[in-house]
Amino acid sequence: MWKASWVRWAVALGFALGGFFDGILLHQILQWHHLLSQVAGMDDLRLQVLWDGYFHALMYVIALAALAGLWWQQHQRAAASIPGWPLLGALLVGFGAWHIADTVLSHWLLQIHRIRIDSANPLLWDLLWLAGFGILPLALGLRLLRKGAGGGLNGAAAMLVLAAVTSGAGAWALLPPAQTGLATVVFAPGAGPRQVFAALDALDARLVWSDRAMAVVVVAVPAQRRWDFYRHGALLVSGAGVPAGCFNWSRG
Numbered sequence: 001m002w003k004a005s006w007v008r009w010a011v012a013l014g015f016a017l018g019g020f021f022d023g024i025l026l027h028q029i030l031q032w033h034h035l036l037s038q039v040a041g042m043d044d045l046r047l048q049v050l051w052d053g054y055f056h057a058l059m060y061v062i063a064l065a066a067l068a069g070l071w072w073q074q075h076q077r078a079a080a081s082i083p084g085w086p087l088l089g090a091l092l093v094g095f096g097a098w099h100i101a102d103t104v105l106s107h108w109l110l111q112i113h114r115i116r117i118d119s120a121n122p123l124l125w126d127l128l129w130l131a132g133f134g135i136l137p138l139a140l141g142l143r144l145l146r147k148g149a150g151g152g153l154n155g156a157a158a159m160l161v162l163a164a165v166t167s168g169a170g171a172w173a174l175l176p177p178a179q180t181g182l183a184t185v186v187f188a189p190g191a192g193p194r195q196v197f198a199a200l201d202a203l204d205a206r207l208v209w210s211d212r213a214m215a216v217v218v219v220a221v222p223a224q225r226r227w228d229f230y231r232h233g234a235l236l237v238s239g240a241g242v243p244a245g246c247f248n249w250s251r252g
Helices: 003-031 045-076 084-108 122-146 155-174 194-201 221-232
Strands: 183-185 206-210 214-222 234-237
Touching: 003 045, 003 084, 003 122, 045 183, 045 214, 084 122, 183 194, 183 221, 194 206, 194 221, 214 234, 221 234
Parallel strands: none
Antiparallel strands: 183 214, 183 234, 206 214
C-alpha cells in the first residue's frame, strides 16, 4: 500500500491539515503560542505575526500540491477508485506525523515554542498533545491503511470532502473574528505612527488597538477597503486575501 503514489499525497495532505489545526486552534483561537514564541530577539509582535503568516502560507502550498496530486492519481487510476478507508488512514498518518514532528523538532530540539508557554509544566502539555493528536491518529491511520481496499467509503467522495475541509481551513484563517468589521494590519519595518495615522486617515479607518511601536494595529474598516492598506506600507492584512496566521486574534 505504501508504494502507491496516492498514499504519499494523502499523507502530505494530512500533514498540512495537521498544521492548519495547530495554527488555527493554538495560534488563533486559544492563543497559547506563536510559531517563534521562545526565539531570542523575536519579542516584536510584528515579527511573531509575520512568521505565523509564513507558516500558514507554507501549509497552503503543501495542501494544494497534495490535493492536486490526489486528483491526478485518481484520474490515472481510471476505473480503479482510490479506496476510501485507506485514504482516511493515510490522512490520519499525516495528521499524526505533523504533531509528532512538531513536538520533537519545535518543542524539544529547536525549542522555538511549547504547547502552552504560560504553563508551569510545559512538558506535561507537550506529552498530552503528542499522545492525543500525534500518536493516537498515527496508530489509527496505520490500522486503516492495513485494511486495504475495503468497502464502505467512496474515495472520490472522500476527496471532495477533503477539498472542502482544506478550503474551509484556509477561509477560517482569512476571516476577521465573528465578522466584526475589524482587521489586523502589520506594517513594514520602519513605518512609524505618522505613516500609520496617514493610512488610517486616507482609508477612513478607526484605530482600535496597537502595540507600542504601532507596527501591528487593529482597525475598524469596511471590508472592501482592507486591500488599500497594502498601498500604505502594510506587509500583511487579515481578511484581505493573504494567509494571516494568527492575525485576527493577536493580543501582543
